[in-house]
Amino acid sequence: MGNIKERVAYLQGLTQGLNVNERSAEGKLLINIIDVLDDMAEEFNNIQMVQEDLETYVESMDDDLTDLEEEVYEDIASEELVEVQCPSCHETVSFESSLLESDDDLEVSCPHCGDIVYDSTLEIEVSDMGNGQVNSDFRYGIHPGI
Numbered sequence: 001m002g003n004i005k006e007r008v009a010y011l012q013g014l015t016q017g018l019n020v021n022e023r024s025a026e027g028k029l030l031i032n033i034i035d036v037l038d039d040m041a042e043e044f045n046n047i048q049m050v051q052e053d054l055e056t057y058v059e060s061m062d063d064d065l066t067d068l069e070e071e072v073y074e075d076i077a078s079e080e081l082v083e084v085q086c087p088s089c090h091e092t093v094s095f096e097s098s099l100l101e102s103d104d105d106l107e108v109s110c111p112h113c114g115d116i117v118y119d120s121t122l123e124i125e126v127s128d129m130g131n132g133q134v135n136s137d138f139r140y141g142i143h144p145g146i
């Protein structure tokens, strides 16, 4: 856009150099046209500055979004899987370890035979009866996924 301003400035210089003035009808017209061009060049300049600000803003939003995406994907990747061997059919059943930390009652059933392989209500009963240690059968049955 600086180029347009330069070219308008050149035209303004030219009118003076060619001794164009408002005393003639053509001169008046030319001077007014160049005046309008000068205003337009100024407007273009303002629009360009606003657009550059917007571009910077959008870029920073894009960077923030990339950071957020990385954080979310890292969280998902760090999600540990727990593997349990089904007591009925001995197939390995995996589920997210975060389910174990959930306060809600949870039953995980075997996708192969439908038997319940993990029941959160049972675990709470067991630990309430004991001295806070995790039931040994529970530990035996659940291995963190590799």
Ligand SMILES: [Zn+2]
Pocket: 086, 087, 088, 089, 090, 091, 110, 111, 112, 113, 114, 115
């Ligand atoms: Zn099973």
